[in-house]
Amino acid sequence: xxxxxxxxxxxxxxxxxxxxxxxxxxxxxxxxxxxxxxxxxxxxxxxxxxxxxxxxxxxxxxxxxxxxxxxxxxxxxxxxxxxxxxxxxxxxxxxxxxxxxxxxxxxxxxxxxxxxxxxxxxxxxxxxxxxxxxxxxxxxxxxxxxxxxxxxxxxxxxxxxxxxxxxxxxxxxxxxxxxxxxxxxxxxxxxxxxxxxxxxxxxxxxxxxxxxxxxxxxxxxxxxxxxxxxxxxxxxxxxxxxxxxxxxxxxxxxxxxxxxxxxxxxxxxxxxxxxxxxxxxxxxxxxxxxxxxxxxxxxxxxxxxxxxxxxxxxxxxxxxxxxxxxxxx
Numbered sequence: 559x560x561x562x563x564x565x566x567x568x569x570x571x572x573x574x575x576x577x578x579x580x581x582x583x584x585x586x587x588x589x590x591x592x593x594x595x596x597x598x599x600x601x602x603x604x605x606x607x608x609x610x611x612x613x614x615x616x617x618x619x620x621x622x623x624x625x626x627x628x629x630x631x632x633x634x635x636x637x638x639x640x641x642x643x644x645x646x647x648x649x650x651x652x653x654x655x656x657x658x659x660x661x662x663x664x665x666x667x668x669x670x671x672x673x674x675x676x677x678x679x680x681x682x683x684x685x686x687x688x689x690x691x692x693x694x695x696x697x698x699x700x701x702x703x704x705x706x707x708x709x710x711x712x713x714x715x716x717x718x719x720x721x722x723x724x725x726x727x728x729x730x731x732x733x734x735x736x737x738x739x740x741x742x743x744x745x746x747x748x749x750x751x752x753x754x755x756x757x758x759x760x761x762x763x764x765x766x767x768x769x770x771x772x773x774x775x776x777x778x779x780x781x782x783x784x785x786x787x788x789x790x791x792x793x794x795x796x797x798x799x800x801x802x803x804x805x806x807x808x809x810x811x812x813x814x815x816x817x818x819x820x821x822x823x824x825x826x827x828x829x830x831x832x833x834x835x836x837x838x839x840x841x842x843x844x845x846x847x848x849x850x851x852x853x854x855x856x857x858x859x860x861x862x863x864x865x866x867x868x869x870x871x872x873x874x875x876x877x878x879x880x881x882x883x884x885x886x887x
Contacts, residue, residue: 584700584726587677599639600648602698603679606637615642625679632685634678659691661761666693668767669852675699675707675722675730704730719767721760723747738763768846775844775854779862780836786866787832794874795821813875816882823886824877828870 577593588601588609599609603625607617621637624647628635634650662672674695676683683697696707708718708730719736720727723743731737731750739751740758748754755762794813798821847854 584677597641600636602677603635603637603647604698606639606644610639610642610644613642618644621647626681629679629681630685632682632689634682655761658761659689661764662691662693664764665767668771670767673707675704701726701729705733708733719763721755721763722751723758736766738766771854772843772846775846775858776840778855779844779858780840782859783836783862783866786863787870790867791825791828791870791874794870795825813871813878816878820878820881820886821874823881824874827877828873831873832869 577591580588580590580592580599582589582601586601587605588599590597590599590601592598599606601609603622610617621644625635625637628647628649631649632651636648636650638645638648665672671694672692674683674687674690674692676686676695676697677699678686678697680697683695687695696703699707704727708720711718712733712735717736718734719738720731720734721738721740722728722731723740725744725746727739727743728746728750731739731747737751737753739747739754740760741748741754741756742758753766799818844858847857
């Protein structure tokens with residue numbers, strides 16, 4: 559469209575022409591056409607350089623300077639050649655969306671390391687990684703390199719999540735513990751992923767992590783509270799129930815419950831009451847906080863574990879006093 563407007567070049571229906579299209583692959587990292595006796599290629603600078611020099615043509619030093627200049631600016635340099643002769647460099651620039659850097663900071667606060675995997679050269683990758691705020695990057699990545707990177711982290715005991723949209727991402731998506739394919743991606747990527755992001759936003763992984771952690775936090779909080787609650791509850795009422803048979807257990811009646819009847823009724827009433835109180839918590843979930851898993855675990859044990867121990871003693875004693883006051887003993 560731009561060429562039509564600026565240079566008055568008429569459009570052609572390429573599908574009906576005799577042109578041979580050379581598709582891009584992860585190995586060649588080039589694409590192009592063979593048409594009318596001409597061979598046109600465009601691709602990554604190092605791949606094009608190897609292609610040109612393999613037939614004895616010269617790869618200009620000026621082209622290398624342009625490629626380095628584009629890469630240093632955070633752009634993606636694509637070298638264009640015709641009949642093995644370098645024509646020039648196309649400057650592509652990935653636009654980092656607003657808020658992406660802040661999203662990666664949120665992941666870092668959760669204790670999650672972010673790695674950008676790209677086919678760009680190391681210089682371009684480093685510039686984009688710095689702009690986006692990721693922790694590390696893998697440049698000039700092939701499907702094999704992506705797969706090896708994920709496997710290396712898994713061997714170290716890490717849980718690996720990945721987002722991708724291309725056919726070349728499919729093996730790595732299949733290997734990752736959590737794989738999110740973009741809705742705009744290829745069918746191979748979608749089939750390899752565990753889920754598909756309809757918005758095609760890599761930062762959606764943050765929402766997935768947040769929801770998953772909140773579910774785990776809620777389940778852990780309820781389990782911790784229930785276990786602590788049951789232990790405290792039985793410790794409170796068992797001495798009262800059996801000190802008639804074993805008088806020495808009376809020393810364990812620390813709350814001075816009135817009788818086995820009031821103790822048992824108090825426990826039953828408390829149990830029914832606490833179940834009702836826990837229903838809103840289980841439906842709403844524990845409030846999510848952007849903290850590493852170990853800190854979240856320690857916090858939940860402190861709040862819900864300690865709360866599960868203290869609550870039965872206070873509630874059962876209060877109910878026991880109320881039952882005694884109304885004449886049940």
